[in-house]
Amino acid sequence: MAQPSWSHTPPDTGTTIVACAYPGGVVLGADSRVSTGTYVSNRASDKLTPLAETAWLLRSGSAADTQLVADYVRYFAQQHSLELGQAPDVSTVARLVQTMNYNNKQMLVGAMIVAGYDKKAGGQVYGCPIGGTLVRENWTTDGSGSTFLWGFLDSAYREDMTREETEELVTNALALAMARDGSSGGVARLVTISAAGTTRRMIKEDALPVGWDELGPAGVIV
Incomplete structure:
Protein backbone atom coordinates (compact mmCIF):
# COMPACT_ATOMS: atom_id res chain seq x y z
CA MET A 1 0.00 0.00 0.00
CA ALA A 2 1.40 3.39 -1.01
CA GLN A 3 2.16 5.83 1.79
CA PRO A 4 0.22 9.12 1.81
CA SER A 5 2.03 12.12 0.34
CA TRP A 6 2.18 13.93 3.68
CA SER A 7 4.36 11.16 5.14
CA HIS A 8 7.22 12.19 2.84
CA THR A 9 7.09 15.83 3.92
CA PRO A 10 9.56 16.96 6.62
CA PRO A 11 7.81 18.22 9.76
CA ASP A 12 7.50 21.97 10.27
CA THR A 13 9.05 23.23 13.50
CA GLY A 14 8.64 26.50 15.38
CA THR A 15 10.44 28.43 18.09
CA THR A 16 11.32 31.87 19.36
CA ILE A 17 14.86 32.52 20.58
CA VAL A 18 16.31 35.91 21.55
CA ALA A 19 19.73 37.04 22.78
CA CYS A 20 20.76 40.57 23.80
CA ALA A 21 24.13 41.83 25.02
CA TYR A 22 24.46 44.59 27.62
CA PRO A 23 27.52 46.19 29.25
CA GLY A 24 28.83 43.41 31.49
CA GLY A 25 26.92 40.43 30.18
CA VAL A 26 24.29 38.88 27.97
CA VAL A 27 20.68 37.71 28.35
CA LEU A 28 19.28 34.71 26.47
CA GLY A 29 15.65 33.74 26.17
CA ALA A 30 13.49 31.08 24.54
CA ASP A 31 9.95 29.76 24.57
CA SER A 32 9.37 26.10 25.42
CA ARG A 33 7.00 24.79 22.73
CA VAL A 34 8.09 22.06 20.33
CA SER A 35 5.73 21.52 17.42
CA THR A 36 5.45 19.09 14.55
CA GLY A 37 3.26 20.82 12.04
CA THR A 38 0.08 21.72 13.96
CA TYR A 39 0.77 19.16 16.71
CA VAL A 40 2.48 20.34 19.91
CA SER A 41 4.83 17.49 20.82
CA ASN A 42 6.42 19.10 23.91
CA ARG A 43 5.09 22.00 25.96
CA ALA A 44 8.07 22.45 28.27
CA SER A 45 11.21 21.92 26.21
CA ASP A 46 14.51 23.59 27.18
CA LYS A 47 16.05 25.26 24.13
CA LEU A 48 18.92 26.93 26.02
CA THR A 49 21.89 24.56 26.09
CA PRO A 50 25.30 25.13 27.75
CA LEU A 51 28.27 24.47 25.48
CA ALA A 52 31.04 25.66 27.80
CA GLU A 53 31.38 27.36 31.17
CA THR A 54 30.23 30.76 29.87
CA ALA A 55 28.91 30.02 26.35
CA TRP A 56 25.40 28.78 25.56
CA LEU A 57 23.50 27.71 22.46
CA LEU A 58 19.97 28.86 21.64
CA ARG A 59 18.33 26.26 19.41
CA SER A 60 15.62 26.58 16.76
CA GLY A 61 14.70 24.43 13.80
CA SER A 62 15.03 20.67 14.01
CA ALA A 63 15.43 19.71 17.66
CA ALA A 64 17.35 16.54 16.73
CA ASP A 65 19.80 18.44 14.52
CA THR A 66 20.54 21.21 17.00
CA GLN A 67 20.86 18.80 19.93
CA LEU A 68 23.44 16.82 17.96
CA VAL A 69 25.39 19.98 17.13
CA ALA A 70 25.32 20.96 20.80
CA ASP A 71 26.66 17.55 21.88
CA TYR A 72 29.56 17.62 19.41
CA VAL A 73 30.51 21.22 20.14
CA ARG A 74 30.36 20.64 23.90
CA TYR A 75 32.76 17.71 23.52
CA PHE A 76 35.25 19.71 21.42
CA ALA A 77 34.96 22.72 23.73
CA GLN A 78 35.77 20.51 26.72
CA GLN A 79 38.83 19.10 24.94
CA HIS A 80 39.97 22.62 24.06
CA SER A 81 39.42 23.71 27.66
CA LEU A 82 41.65 20.89 28.92
CA GLU A 83 44.39 21.94 26.52
CA LEU A 84 44.16 25.59 27.55
CA GLY A 85 43.67 24.99 31.25
CA GLN A 86 40.77 27.46 31.18
CA ALA A 87 37.37 27.97 29.61
CA PRO A 88 37.48 28.73 25.86
CA ASP A 89 36.52 32.16 24.57
CA VAL A 90 32.92 32.59 23.47
CA SER A 91 34.11 33.40 19.94
CA THR A 92 35.95 30.06 19.80
CA VAL A 93 32.81 28.15 20.79
CA ALA A 94 30.78 30.14 18.25
CA ARG A 95 33.30 29.23 15.55
CA LEU A 96 32.96 25.54 16.43
CA VAL A 97 29.18 25.80 15.99
CA GLN A 98 29.64 27.57 12.66
CA THR A 99 32.09 24.92 11.43
CA MET A 100 29.72 22.11 12.35
CA ASN A 101 26.78 23.92 10.79
CA TYR A 102 28.57 24.90 7.57
CA ASN A 103 30.23 21.55 6.94
CA ASN A 104 26.84 19.82 7.22
CA LYS A 105 24.67 22.53 5.66
CA GLN A 106 23.13 20.10 3.18
CA MET A 107 21.76 17.95 6.02
CA LEU A 108 21.17 20.17 9.04
CA VAL A 109 18.05 22.27 9.55
CA GLY A 110 18.91 24.45 12.49
CA ALA A 111 19.00 28.21 13.03
CA MET A 112 21.09 28.81 16.14
CA ILE A 113 22.48 31.60 18.32
CA VAL A 114 25.64 31.37 20.43
CA ALA A 115 25.86 33.81 23.32
CA GLY A 116 28.04 34.17 26.38
CA TYR A 117 30.52 36.24 28.35
CA ASP A 118 34.28 36.22 28.74
CA LYS A 119 36.78 38.70 30.18
CA LYS A 120 38.37 39.33 26.80
CA ALA A 121 35.31 40.56 24.89
CA GLY A 122 32.52 40.86 27.47
CA GLY A 123 28.97 39.90 26.54
CA GLN A 124 28.73 38.50 23.01
CA VAL A 125 25.92 37.39 20.70
CA TYR A 126 26.60 35.43 17.50
CA GLY A 127 23.89 34.60 14.99
CA CYS A 128 24.41 31.26 13.22
CA PRO A 129 21.47 30.73 10.84
CA ILE A 130 20.84 27.85 8.46
CA GLY A 131 23.73 27.55 6.02
CA GLY A 132 26.59 28.25 8.42
CA THR A 133 26.98 32.03 8.47
CA LEU A 134 28.37 33.52 11.70
CA VAL A 135 27.75 37.17 12.56
CA ARG A 136 28.39 38.97 15.85
CA GLU A 137 25.56 41.33 16.79
CA ASN A 138 24.35 43.33 19.78
CA TRP A 139 21.10 41.38 19.66
CA THR A 140 19.48 38.83 17.43
CA THR A 141 16.45 36.58 17.24
CA ASP A 142 15.52 33.52 15.24
CA GLY A 143 12.82 30.89 14.86
CA SER A 144 9.30 31.20 13.53
CA GLY A 145 8.38 33.80 16.15
CA SER A 146 11.29 36.07 15.21
CA THR A 147 9.37 37.54 12.28
CA PHE A 148 7.20 39.41 14.77
CA LEU A 149 10.17 40.81 16.75
CA TRP A 150 12.68 42.46 14.41
CA GLY A 151 11.04 45.88 14.44
CA PHE A 152 10.31 45.76 18.18
CA LEU A 153 13.88 44.83 19.15
CA ASP A 154 15.40 47.30 16.69
CA SER A 155 13.34 50.07 18.29
CA ALA A 156 13.61 49.06 21.95
CA TYR A 157 17.23 47.90 22.26
CA ARG A 158 19.88 50.29 23.62
CA GLU A 159 23.57 49.56 24.04
CA ASP A 160 23.63 51.12 27.53
CA MET A 161 20.84 49.02 29.06
CA THR A 162 21.22 47.57 32.55
CA ARG A 163 20.94 43.88 33.30
CA GLU A 164 17.39 44.33 34.58
CA GLU A 165 16.33 46.32 31.51
CA THR A 166 17.80 43.69 29.18
CA GLU A 167 16.02 40.87 31.00
CA GLU A 168 12.77 42.82 30.73
CA LEU A 169 13.34 43.42 27.01
CA VAL A 170 13.95 39.73 26.32
CA THR A 171 10.90 38.75 28.39
CA ASN A 172 8.68 41.22 26.54
CA ALA A 173 9.99 40.03 23.19
CA LEU A 174 9.20 36.40 24.02
CA ALA A 175 5.73 37.34 25.24
CA LEU A 176 5.00 39.23 22.01
CA ALA A 177 6.15 36.35 19.82
CA MET A 178 4.27 33.74 21.85
CA TRP A 212 -3.39 45.39 25.16
CA ASP A 213 -4.90 43.52 22.21
CA GLU A 214 -5.05 40.33 24.28
CA LEU A 215 -7.35 41.96 26.83
CA GLY A 216 -11.11 41.92 26.55
CA PRO A 217 -13.68 43.89 28.54
CA ALA A 218 -12.65 44.79 32.08
CA GLY A 219 -9.13 43.47 31.55
CA VAL A 220 -10.18 39.87 30.85
CA ILE A 221 -7.60 37.95 28.84
CA VAL A 222 -9.06 36.68 25.58
Whole structure:
Protein backbone atom coordinates (compact mmCIF):
# COMPACT_ATOMS: atom_id res chain seq x y z
CA MET A 1 0.00 0.00 0.00
CA ALA A 2 1.40 3.39 -1.01
CA GLN A 3 2.16 5.83 1.79
CA PRO A 4 0.22 9.12 1.81
CA SER A 5 2.03 12.12 0.34
CA TRP A 6 2.18 13.93 3.68
CA SER A 7 4.36 11.16 5.14
CA HIS A 8 7.22 12.19 2.84
CA THR A 9 7.09 15.83 3.92
CA PRO A 10 9.56 16.96 6.62
CA PRO A 11 7.81 18.22 9.76
CA ASP A 12 7.50 21.97 10.27
CA THR A 13 9.05 23.23 13.50
CA GLY A 14 8.64 26.50 15.38
CA THR A 15 10.44 28.43 18.09
CA THR A 16 11.32 31.87 19.36
CA ILE A 17 14.86 32.52 20.58
CA VAL A 18 16.31 35.91 21.55
CA ALA A 19 19.73 37.04 22.78
CA CYS A 20 20.76 40.57 23.80
CA ALA A 21 24.13 41.83 25.02
CA TYR A 22 24.46 44.59 27.62
CA PRO A 23 27.52 46.19 29.25
CA GLY A 24 28.83 43.41 31.49
CA GLY A 25 26.92 40.43 30.18
CA VAL A 26 24.29 38.88 27.97
CA VAL A 27 20.68 37.71 28.35
CA LEU A 28 19.28 34.71 26.47
CA GLY A 29 15.65 33.74 26.17
CA ALA A 30 13.49 31.08 24.54
CA ASP A 31 9.95 29.76 24.57
CA SER A 32 9.37 26.10 25.42
CA ARG A 33 7.00 24.79 22.73
CA VAL A 34 8.09 22.06 20.33
CA SER A 35 5.73 21.52 17.42
CA THR A 36 5.45 19.09 14.55
CA GLY A 37 3.26 20.82 12.04
CA THR A 38 0.08 21.72 13.96
CA TYR A 39 0.77 19.16 16.71
CA VAL A 40 2.48 20.34 19.91
CA SER A 41 4.83 17.49 20.82
CA ASN A 42 6.42 19.10 23.91
CA ARG A 43 5.09 22.00 25.96
CA ALA A 44 8.07 22.45 28.27
CA SER A 45 11.21 21.92 26.21
CA ASP A 46 14.51 23.59 27.18
CA LYS A 47 16.05 25.26 24.13
CA LEU A 48 18.92 26.93 26.02
CA THR A 49 21.89 24.56 26.09
CA PRO A 50 25.30 25.13 27.75
CA LEU A 51 28.27 24.47 25.48
CA ALA A 52 31.04 25.66 27.80
CA GLU A 53 31.38 27.36 31.17
CA THR A 54 30.23 30.76 29.87
CA ALA A 55 28.91 30.02 26.35
CA TRP A 56 25.40 28.78 25.56
CA LEU A 57 23.50 27.71 22.46
CA LEU A 58 19.97 28.86 21.64
CA ARG A 59 18.33 26.26 19.41
CA SER A 60 15.62 26.58 16.76
CA GLY A 61 14.70 24.43 13.80
CA SER A 62 15.03 20.67 14.01
CA ALA A 63 15.43 19.71 17.66
CA ALA A 64 17.35 16.54 16.73
CA ASP A 65 19.80 18.44 14.52
CA THR A 66 20.54 21.21 17.00
CA GLN A 67 20.86 18.80 19.93
CA LEU A 68 23.44 16.82 17.96
CA VAL A 69 25.39 19.98 17.13
CA ALA A 70 25.32 20.96 20.80
CA ASP A 71 26.66 17.55 21.88
CA TYR A 72 29.56 17.62 19.41
CA VAL A 73 30.51 21.22 20.14
CA ARG A 74 30.36 20.64 23.90
CA TYR A 75 32.76 17.71 23.52
CA PHE A 76 35.25 19.71 21.42
CA ALA A 77 34.96 22.72 23.73
CA GLN A 78 35.77 20.51 26.72
CA GLN A 79 38.83 19.10 24.94
CA HIS A 80 39.97 22.62 24.06
CA SER A 81 39.42 23.71 27.66
CA LEU A 82 41.65 20.89 28.92
CA GLU A 83 44.39 21.94 26.52
CA LEU A 84 44.16 25.59 27.55
CA GLY A 85 43.67 24.99 31.25
CA GLN A 86 40.77 27.46 31.18
CA ALA A 87 37.37 27.97 29.61
CA PRO A 88 37.48 28.73 25.86
CA ASP A 89 36.52 32.16 24.57
CA VAL A 90 32.92 32.59 23.47
CA SER A 91 34.11 33.40 19.94
CA THR A 92 35.95 30.06 19.80
CA VAL A 93 32.81 28.15 20.79
CA ALA A 94 30.78 30.14 18.25
CA ARG A 95 33.30 29.23 15.55
CA LEU A 96 32.96 25.54 16.43
CA VAL A 97 29.18 25.80 15.99
CA GLN A 98 29.64 27.57 12.66
CA THR A 99 32.09 24.92 11.43
CA MET A 100 29.72 22.11 12.35
CA ASN A 101 26.78 23.92 10.79
CA TYR A 102 28.57 24.90 7.57
CA ASN A 103 30.23 21.55 6.94
CA ASN A 104 26.84 19.82 7.22
CA LYS A 105 24.67 22.53 5.66
CA GLN A 106 23.13 20.10 3.18
CA MET A 107 21.76 17.95 6.02
CA LEU A 108 21.17 20.17 9.04
CA VAL A 109 18.05 22.27 9.55
CA GLY A 110 18.91 24.45 12.49
CA ALA A 111 19.00 28.21 13.03
CA MET A 112 21.09 28.81 16.14
CA ILE A 113 22.48 31.60 18.32
CA VAL A 114 25.64 31.37 20.43
CA ALA A 115 25.86 33.81 23.32
CA GLY A 116 28.04 34.17 26.38
CA TYR A 117 30.52 36.24 28.35
CA ASP A 118 34.28 36.22 28.74
CA LYS A 119 36.78 38.70 30.18
CA LYS A 120 38.37 39.33 26.80
CA ALA A 121 35.31 40.56 24.89
CA GLY A 122 32.52 40.86 27.47
CA GLY A 123 28.97 39.90 26.54
CA GLN A 124 28.73 38.50 23.01
CA VAL A 125 25.92 37.39 20.70
CA TYR A 126 26.60 35.43 17.50
CA GLY A 127 23.89 34.60 14.99
CA CYS A 128 24.41 31.26 13.22
CA PRO A 129 21.47 30.73 10.84
CA ILE A 130 20.84 27.85 8.46
CA GLY A 131 23.73 27.55 6.02
CA GLY A 132 26.59 28.25 8.42
CA THR A 133 26.98 32.03 8.47
CA LEU A 134 28.37 33.52 11.70
CA VAL A 135 27.75 37.17 12.56
CA ARG A 136 28.39 38.97 15.85
CA GLU A 137 25.56 41.33 16.79
CA ASN A 138 24.35 43.33 19.78
CA TRP A 139 21.10 41.38 19.66
CA THR A 140 19.48 38.83 17.43
CA THR A 141 16.45 36.58 17.24
CA ASP A 142 15.52 33.52 15.24
CA GLY A 143 12.82 30.89 14.86
CA SER A 144 9.30 31.20 13.53
CA GLY A 145 8.38 33.80 16.15
CA SER A 146 11.29 36.07 15.21
CA THR A 147 9.37 37.54 12.28
CA PHE A 148 7.20 39.41 14.77
CA LEU A 149 10.17 40.81 16.75
CA TRP A 150 12.68 42.46 14.41
CA GLY A 151 11.04 45.88 14.44
CA PHE A 152 10.31 45.76 18.18
CA LEU A 153 13.88 44.83 19.15
CA ASP A 154 15.40 47.30 16.69
CA SER A 155 13.34 50.07 18.29
CA ALA A 156 13.61 49.06 21.95
CA TYR A 157 17.23 47.90 22.26
CA ARG A 158 19.88 50.29 23.62
CA GLU A 159 23.57 49.56 24.04
CA ASP A 160 23.63 51.12 27.53
CA MET A 161 20.84 49.02 29.06
CA THR A 162 21.22 47.57 32.55
CA ARG A 163 20.94 43.88 33.30
CA GLU A 164 17.39 44.33 34.58
CA GLU A 165 16.33 46.32 31.51
CA THR A 166 17.80 43.69 29.18
CA GLU A 167 16.02 40.87 31.00
CA GLU A 168 12.77 42.82 30.73
CA LEU A 169 13.34 43.42 27.01
CA VAL A 170 13.95 39.73 26.32
CA THR A 171 10.90 38.75 28.39
CA ASN A 172 8.68 41.22 26.54
CA ALA A 173 9.99 40.03 23.19
CA LEU A 174 9.20 36.40 24.02
CA ALA A 175 5.73 37.34 25.24
CA LEU A 176 5.00 39.23 22.01
CA ALA A 177 6.15 36.35 19.82
CA MET A 178 4.27 33.74 21.85
CA ALA A 179 1.08 35.80 21.53
CA ARG A 180 1.39 35.96 17.74
CA ASP A 181 3.15 32.79 16.60
CA GLY A 182 1.16 29.58 16.85
CA SER A 183 4.36 27.54 16.95
CA SER A 184 5.76 29.40 19.98
CA GLY A 185 4.36 29.10 23.48
CA GLY A 186 4.63 27.47 26.88
CA VAL A 187 6.90 29.02 29.48
CA ALA A 188 9.70 31.52 28.90
CA ARG A 189 13.21 30.48 29.91
CA LEU A 190 15.89 33.10 30.55
CA VAL A 191 19.64 32.75 31.14
CA THR A 192 21.81 35.69 32.19
CA ILE A 193 25.60 35.33 31.89
CA SER A 194 28.04 37.86 33.36
CA ALA A 195 31.28 38.08 35.32
CA ALA A 196 29.26 37.19 38.42
CA GLY A 197 28.23 33.85 36.93
CA THR A 198 25.23 32.31 35.22
CA THR A 199 21.65 32.51 36.47
CA ARG A 200 18.54 30.82 35.08
CA ARG A 201 14.90 31.84 35.35
CA MET A 202 11.63 30.32 34.24
CA ILE A 203 8.59 32.55 33.75
CA LYS A 204 5.27 30.73 33.69
CA GLU A 205 2.81 31.52 30.95
CA ASP A 206 0.36 33.26 33.28
CA ALA A 207 3.15 35.54 34.57
CA LEU A 208 4.22 36.81 31.14
CA PRO A 209 3.32 40.37 30.06
CA VAL A 210 0.00 40.62 28.24
CA GLY A 211 -0.47 42.98 25.28
CA TRP A 212 -3.39 45.39 25.16
CA ASP A 213 -4.90 43.52 22.21
CA GLU A 214 -5.05 40.33 24.28
CA LEU A 215 -7.35 41.96 26.83
CA GLY A 216 -11.11 41.92 26.55
CA PRO A 217 -13.68 43.89 28.54
CA ALA A 218 -12.65 44.79 32.08
CA GLY A 219 -9.13 43.47 31.55
CA VAL A 220 -10.18 39.87 30.85
CA ILE A 221 -7.60 37.95 28.84
CA VAL A 222 -9.06 36.68 25.58
